[in-house]
Amino acid sequence: MIGIDFASAQKQALLAAANAQSIADGEKVGRRDKPSTLGVNPVCKVVAYIRNVRQGTDAAANYLASGDVDEDTELYRAVAKLASGQTLSQGEYALVAAASKESPRLTTALQMYGSSVSQRSSQRCDLSECVQNFSLSKSLKVQGGSCQLRIQVDSEDVARGIGLGDQFYIYLDEQCIFWGMCMEVTYPDEWNIDFTINDSMWYLKNQLVWIQNKPTTLDAMFTSICDQLALPCVRPATIPVALKPRVETNATAMSLLQNAIDETMYYGGRLFAIRMNPAALELIEVQGEDKQGVTLDVIEAMTSFSATQSIQNETYNEVRVFANNSGGTLKAYTLQDLPFMERFGILRYQEVCNNAIIREGDLDKMLAVTKYPTGDLRFDIVGVVNLFPADVIRLMESVYVTHDISYNYDDAGYKMTVTCARWQKPSSEQLFDKWDFSQEYAQAKHLKW
Numbered sequence: 001m002i003g004i005d006f007a008s009a010q011k012q013a014l015l016a017a018a019n020a021q022s023i024a025d026g027e028k029v030g031r032r033d034k035p036s037t038l039g040v041n042p043v044c045k046v047v048a049y050i051r052n053v054r055q056g057t058d059a060a061a062n063y064l065a066s067g068d069v070d071e072d073t074e075l076y077r078a079v080a081k082l083a084s085g086q087t088l089s090q091g092e093y094a095l096v097a098a099a100s101k102e103s104p105r106l107t108t109a110l111q112m113y114g115s116s117v118s119q120r121s122s123q124r125c126d127l128s129e130c131v132q133n134f135s136l137s138k139s140l141k142v143q144g145g146s147c148q149l150r151i152q153v154d155s156e157d158v159a160r161g162i163g164l165g166d167q168f169y170i171y172l173d174e175q176c177i178f179w180g181m182c183m184e185v186t187y188p189d190e191w192n193i194d195f196t197i198n199d200s201m202w203y204l205k206n207q208l209v210w211i212q213n214k215p216t217t218l219d220a221m222f223t224s225i226c227d228q229l230a231l232p233c234v235r236p237a238t239i240p241v242a243l244k245p246r247v248e249t250n251a252t253a254m255s256l257l258q259n260a261i262d263e264t265m266y267y268g269g270r271l272f273a274i275r276m277n278p279a280a281l282e283l284i285e286v287q288g289e290d291k292q293g294v295t296l297d298v299i300e301a302m303t304s305f306s307a308t309q310s311i312q313n314e315t316y317n318e319v320r321v322f323a324n325n326s327g328g329t330l331k332a333y334t335l336q337d338l339p340f341m342e343r344f345g346i347l348r349y350q351e352v353c354n355n356a357i358i359r360e361g362d363l364d365k366m367l368a369v370t371k372y373p374t375g376d377l378r379f380d381i382v383g384v385v386n387l388f389p390a391d392v393i394r395l396m397e398s399v400y401v402t403h404d405i406s407y408n409y410d411d412a413g414y415k416m417t418v419t420c421a422r423w424q425k426p427s428s429e430q431l432f433d434k435w436d437f438s439q440e441y442a443q444a445k446h447l448k449w
Contacts, residue, residue: 146180210256298383317367320350
C-alpha cells in the first residue's frame with residue numbers, strides 16, 4: 001500500500017501535533033468501562049484549557065512591536081533577524097544577549113534560538129457556573145463528535161480569553177462524556193459566547209491521494225491514514241479481511257475509512273468502528289452476537305420512541321459481483337438466498353471490482369450480513385445515559401448496537417436522543433423475525449407498574 005502525504009507534510013504534522021487531543025494535567029479522563037445510567041439532573045462540569053504555544057520568533061517579534069528598541073539600530077536589526085528565523089553572527093548574538101537581561105521576551109527568544117520546538121503551556125478555566133446550554137452529538141459513522149456550547153460571562157471574566165485551539169472537557173457526575181477542541185467562536189451579544197467544539201476525528205475531513213495497488217486490510221489503512229495526518233492512534237490488531245485495491249485522488253480520510261469499514265463488514269461479517277478515546281483514535285470491533293449487551297433500564301425515562309423494520313435500504317437477498325481477477329474480462333459471481341427472495345422479491349446488491357480477487361465464501365459472508373430486514377430504534381429520554389457509539393445494549397427483549405447519540409442541556413434540564421440498530425438473531429424455527437418494539441415496551445411498562 002502506498003499513501004501519498006501532503007506536500008507540506010512537516011507543517012501539517014506540527015500543526016496536528018500542537019492540536020492533538022491529550023489528557024490534561026489533573027483531570028480524570030479515564031476510559032469508561034461500560035454504559036451506565038446517570039441521574040435525571042447530574043452535576044455538570046465544563047473545563048477549558050486556554051493553551052499557549054510560543055516560539056522564539058514570536059517572542060522576538062513581540063519585542064520589536066513594543067517599540068523598546070526603535071532607537072538602537074544595531075539591536076533592532078539583530079532582533080529582526082531573530083524574529084525572521086535567520087542565523088545571528090557572534091556579535092549580534094552577544095548584543096541580543098546583553099539586552100535580554102532587561103527583557104523577558106528576548107530571554108525567551110534566545111532560549112529557543114535555533115530550535116524548532118515550541119513551548120506549550122495551558123491555563124485551566126472552570127466554566128461550570130457559566131454554562132447556559134449545550135448540545136452534543138456522536139455517531140457510529142466516521143465523522144467524529146461535536147458540541148455547541150453557550151456560556152454567559154461578564155466583561156472581566158477569564159473565560160473571554162478562550163479561543164480557537166483551546167481544549168474543552170465536559171463531565172456529568174464526574175464522568176467525562178466529551179473532550180475536544182474549539183474550532184469556532186461566536187459572540188451573539190455582549191454577555192454570551194458560543195463555542196463549536198470537535199474531537200480529533202474532525203481532522204479526518206482532510207483530503208488524501210490514496211494509491212493502493214494491492215489488497216490491504218482495515219487496520220493497515222487506519223494506521224497509515226492516522227500517520228499521514230499526524231493523529232495519535234491506538235495501533236489495532238491485524239484484521240484478516242482483504243480489501244480491494246483502490247486509487248482515490250480526491251477523497252477524504254473519513255470516506256476512505258468508512259468505505260473500508262463497510263467493505264470489511266460485507267466481506268468479513270465483522271463490524272468495526274472508530275472511537276475517540278481520551279488520548280487517541282481507536283479502531284474497535286463491535287461485539288454483540290455472542291453477548292447480551294449492557295442492560296439499560298430507561299423505560300420510565302422514555303418520553304417517545306420510533307421503531308422501524310424495513311427492507312427498503314441495506315437489505316439484499318441476491319449478491320452479484322463482477323470481478324477482474326487477472327486484468328482480463330470481468331467475471332460474474334452471483335449468490336442468492338431463495339427463501340428470502342421468495343418472501344421479499346429480488347433485492348439485489350451489485351458491484352464491479354477491478355483487479356480484485358473474489359474468494360470462495362466471500363459472497364456467503366456478504367449475504368449473511370445483508371439479507372435480514374433492518375431494525376432501527378430511536379428513543380428520547382429525560383436524563384442522561386453515559387453511552388458511546390458502538391456500545392452494545394439491551395432494551396427489554398432485544399439487543400442493539402448504538403449508532404447516533406445526542407445530548408441537550410438547558411434550563412429545563414437534560415434530554416437525550418439515541419438511535420440504534422437491532423442485532424439480527426432469527427431462530428431456526430422462525431426464519432423471518434417479526435419485531436414489535438411497541439409490544440415489548442408495553443409489556444415492560446406493565447411489569448414496572
